[in-house]
Amino acid sequence: MRALAVGLATVALLAACGGSTGGGGGSSQPAGSIQVTMTEFKFDPSTVTHASGNVVFWLVNSGSTQHDMAIRDSSGKTIATSELVSAGDTKEFTVSGIAAGTYTFYCTQPGHEASGMKGTLTVT
């Protein structure tokens, strides 16, 4: 909650400055995105609820190996997969036009989901 508020404030400040180019390749959390922190072997939070439509995740890899996030629907079909996120890196992951329902998000790296790296996305 606090991280999201800070991210929104940062974006507002950048917008007020007329779209700073930013420096040094550092990127900040997009407004309205859901921050999910990845470590070995879990997502935090592991339960996410969002309105249907476009869902934007802000993936923060605080672990020591690479991770990603994929979304699987209730029939077991994977509908979206993020880019790989290196240890210490961040990536924006947009899932477009997602319908209401219950989904599983998980890491596709071998053994990670089995080790507990998964969560539940509820789309309302």
Ligand SMILES: [Cu+2]
């Ligand atoms: Cu992983």
